[in-house]
Amino acid sequence: MNYLFAIVIPYAAAIIFLIGIVWRVVRWAKAPVPFRIPTTCGQQKSLPWIQSSRLDNPHSTSGVVGRMALEILFFRSLFRNTKADLKLGPWFVYGSARWLWLGAMVFHWSLLIILLRHLRFFTEPEPALVSLLQSLDGFFQFGLPVLFATDLLLAAALAFLFLRRLIDRKLRYISLAADYFPLLMLGAIAATGVLMRHIYKVDLRQVKEYAMNLARLNPSVPQDVGVLFYVHLALVCVLIAYFPFSKLVHMGGIFLSPTRNLANNSRARRHINPWDYDVKVHTYEEYEDEFRPVMIAAGLPVEKNERIEAKDAD
Ligand code: HEM
Numbered sequence: 374m375n376y377l378f379a380i381v382i383p384y385a386a387a388i389i390f391l392i393g394i395v396w397r398v399v400r401w402a403k404a405p406v407p408f409r410i411p412t413t414c415g416q417q418k419s420l421p422w423i424q425s426s427r428l429d430n431p432h433s434t435s436g437v438v439g440r441m442a443l444e445i446l447f448f449r450s451l452f453r454n455t456k457a458d459l460k461l462g463p464w465f466v467y468g469s470a471r472w473l474w475l476g477a478m479v480f481h482w483s484l485l486i487i488l489l490r491h492l493r494f495f496t497e498p499e500p501a502l503v504s505l506l507q508s509l510d511g512f513f514q515f516g517l518p519v520l521f522a523t524d525l526l527l528a529a530a531l532a533f534l535f536l537r538r539l540i541d542r543k544l545r546y547i548s549l550a551a552d553y554f555p556l557l558m559l560g561a562i563a564a565t566g567v568l569m570r571h572i573y574k575v576d577l578r579q580v581k582e583y584a585m586n587l588a589r590l591n592p593s594v595p596q597d598v599g600v601l602f603y604v605h606l607a608l609v610c611v612l613i614a615y616f617p618f619s620k621l622v623h624m625g626g627i628f629l630s631p632t633r634n635l636a637n638n639s640r641a642r643r644h645i646n647p648w649d650y651d652v653k654v655h656t657y658e659e660y661e662d663e664f665r666p667v668m669i670a671a672g673l674p675v676e677k678n679e680r681i682e683a684k685d686a687d
Pocket residue numbers: 487490491494518521524527562563564565566567569570571575577580584602605606609612
């Protein structure tokens with residue numbers, strides 16, 4: 374069983390992840406994008422005396438990079454989120470909805486820091502950035518081992534994101550199992566991690582040796598690391614294998630999304646569809662020529678009627 378959980382399942386999950394991501398990227402790359410289709414919400418670049426919006430309607434690569442960076446690092450479009458509500462009256466009211474932005478920021482940043490901190494298990498010597506993150510994250514200096522701020526923040530953000538789906542009736546209606554599952558998985562991974570750190574401690578030297586051997590493709594089964602470590606690892610493996618087939622793949626998808634990664638230079642450059650070919654069409658004129666007597670007999674309006682045609686003939 375140790376061999377299965379320590380070696381077979383982690384490698385199987387990694388292989389499924391890699392194949393799944395390649396499959397996804399190939400599918401995205403195969404989708405034809407003949408024209409510029411960026412989403413925009415600002416003035417497009419046109420005449421020099423009309424002020425254009427460099428970020429909300431980027432016309433150059435630097436604008437695209439700027440918009441993408443603000444989106445990926447700070448979820449800029451989510452910051453402008455609005456929600457519509459039916460209030461007593463009845464009035465249909467739009468309001469700003471920044472809680473989701475805050476929850477998403479706290480969740481994603483905490484997760485990133487936790488994952489970067491985990492690099493300490495896979496590297497020797499530990500990179501300076503990882504040590505720095507550890508000391509900054511443990512600034513509370515509360516208890517031993519030190520309590521990490523990101524653990525608390527991640528738990529709070531996950532609880533918020535989960536409860537928001539349950540409590541808001543509209544959101545509950547549109548939520549699927551695929552929306553709850555990743556939140557529950559991450560919650561379970563974080564819970565087992567925190568338990569391991571603070572209550573049922575594991576031998577971290579053993580974990581480090583195991584993780585480094587696994588990364589070097591020279592796997593070994595760790596001795597006496599406790600069942601909780603295997604639960605933590607198995608949950609991580611399920612999440613990794615599930616990743617490419619779920620909504621979590623937005624992490625890579627955002628970079629390949631043509632509505633985000635293209636500059637809107639349609640007025641400056643003519644984009645010709647490279648797949649353009651002559652299509653055999655049947656125009657309305659031809660259609661009417663074919664069916665005019667039948668259409669007139671059925672009382673359908675026609676564009677060219679017989680009398681005009683007769684006059685034309687004269
Ligand atoms: C999706 C990936 C993962 C997530 C979200 C995650 C999350 C967490 C969290 C929140 C903790 C609590 C303590 C802390 O923040 O450091 C933790 C601890 C821990 N995790 Fe993970 N983990 C992941 C992957 C892994 C992997 C692949 C390993 C195997 C090497 C691992 C081994 C551990 C160990 C040994 C601890 C206890 C650390 C300590 O006692 O300081 N985790 N994990």
